[in-house]
Amino acid sequence: MNVADLAEEQLTEECAALEAAVSALIGPGSPQQRVDRALELLHDRLRLVRGRLNQGKVETSEPVELAAGVHTSLVGQSEAMRQVYEAIRRVSQSQATVLLRGESGTGKELVAKAIHMAGARAHAPFVRLHCAAVPETLLESELFGHERGAFTGAVETRKGRFEVAAGGTLFLDEVGDIPLSIQVKLLRVLQDKCFERVGGNRLISVDVRLIAATHRDLESMVRVGAFREDLYYRLNVVPVALPPLRERQGDVPLLIEHFLSRFNRENSRQVRLGRDLFTLMARYHWPGNVRELQNCVERLVVMTDPGSDQVSVPTIPLSLQGYFADMRQVTGGERGGGQAERAEGQPLGASLREIERRRLQDALERAGWVQARAARALGLTPRQVAYKMRKYEIREVGGVRREVKSERKRG
Numbered sequence: 001m002n003v004a005d006l007a008e009e010q011l012t013e014e015c016a017a018l019e020a021a022v023s024a025l026i027g028p029g030s031p032q033q034r035v036d037r038a039l040e041l042l043h044d045r046l047r048l049v050r051g052r053l054n055q056g057k058v059e060t061s062e063p064v065e066l067a068a069g070v071h072t073s074l075v076g077q078s079e080a081m082r083q084v085y086e087a088i089r090r091v092s093q094s095q096a097t098v099l100l101r102g103e104s105g106t107g108k109e110l111v112a113k114a115i116h117m118a119g120a121r122a123h124a125p126f127v128r129l130h131c132a133a134v135p136e137t138l139l140e141s142e143l144f145g146h147e148r149g150a151f152t153g154a155v156e157t158r159k160g161r162f163e164v165a166a167g168g169t170l171f172l173d174e175v176g177d178i179p180l181s182i183q184v185k186l187l188r189v190l191q192d193k194c195f196e197r198v199g200g201n202r203l204i205s206v207d208v209r210l211i212a213a214t215h216r217d218l219e220s221m222v223r224v225g226a227f228r229e230d231l232y233y234r235l236n237v238v239p240v241a242l243p244p245l246r247e248r249q250g251d252v253p254l255l256i257e258h259f260l261s262r263f264n265r266e267n268s269r270q271v272r273l274g275r276d277l278f279t280l281m282a283r284y285h286w287p288g289n290v291r292e293l294q295n296c297v298e299r300l301v302v303m304t305d306p307g308s309d310q311v312s313v314p315t316i317p318l319s320l321q322g323y324f325a326d327m328r329q330v331t332g333g334e335r336g337g338g339q340a341e342r343a344e345g346q347p348l349g350a351s352l353r354e355i356e357r358r359r360l361q362d363a364l365e366r367a368g369w370v371q372a373r374a375a376r377a378l379g380l381t382p383r384q385v386a387y388k389m390r391k392y393e394i395r396e397v398g399g400v401r402r403e404v405k406s407e408r409k410r411g
Helices: 003-026 031-055 079-092 108-117 136-144 180-192 218-223 229-235 249-267 275-283 289-303 318-331 348-366 371-378 382-391
Strands: 064-067 070-072 098-101 126-130 169-173 209-214 238-241 394-397 400-403
Touching (some): 003 031, 079 108, 079 238, 108 209, 180 229, 218 229, 249 289, 289 318, 318 348, 348 382
Parallel strands (some): 098 209, 126 169, 169 209
């Protein structure tokens, strides 16, 4: 990259940051709320610029060094991410069980890998299991393995994830989805560091560091009996909270450039974003977090006309125009009647949630309440759609949509 290109990218990034602050000042909400939001954005930007001056180099999306020679692929220089990096440095030097908390798409698996790579177990296996993706009838076998003949189809002895991860790290993603019957056996492994395979009676000792992750409210699940209290305390030894992307908006330009470079390289393209499109994406709140932003950039690189490497708002591929039209509505790029109807003094976060809720409802209705179909239309995963339905307490009963108004304060 030459000096001119680098200067243009820096200016584009600065324009996006300043326009985001202006948008916060003129957006919905009380005067104090608007000022507070703008100050938060400007403070994040100021820290970024000061970091450049102190280091004597341009801030980029280069991997952050966690230990001597150990880097992470996490991207971001906001204060929220600096706290995450510091937490990784501290917990990686211990053998304590870690519980990663955060919304879907915030990068929990990347953090788990970073903890593993920066610790003493870096040369041993890092094994992942997405608990919500495995049927309850198979989850026990996936975790602990099974003996030959233990059940129909068990034609040979098979090691489970705990044995495969021996000496290393086992990452249990969406641990809140583990059924109660399996929670008891997981608790025993954490307490005694031994287990039996399904269909076996021989105790197997194992030395594994456990890192768990969830987007669920485990405390509420404990109160209603959906999650064991003793297991909760065993998992929650060192909690690490990952911020949603809307709370680290200053990192969005860095993430856009990071993903743009990656997908250009993977697809042998040289797609660049026009300033208007870059600004729009930098101001958007990204309800699907980093995963949604990553998918969006990949779509742009793949779908942009091969004859034109620069894409701007007017030249967005036809198949993506609906998605970006919703984005412009949320960011205030189009001040149509829908925005004029918002209540005066309504906080920005509340208005964004209302737009997201309506968008989800509309997509579900158009898809005949088939979540996988609605997910494709929204550019999300079926799990994200299911999570958002629970979040907004939207469900279909007897073929008729029912929306339950929550009395809880939505934070």
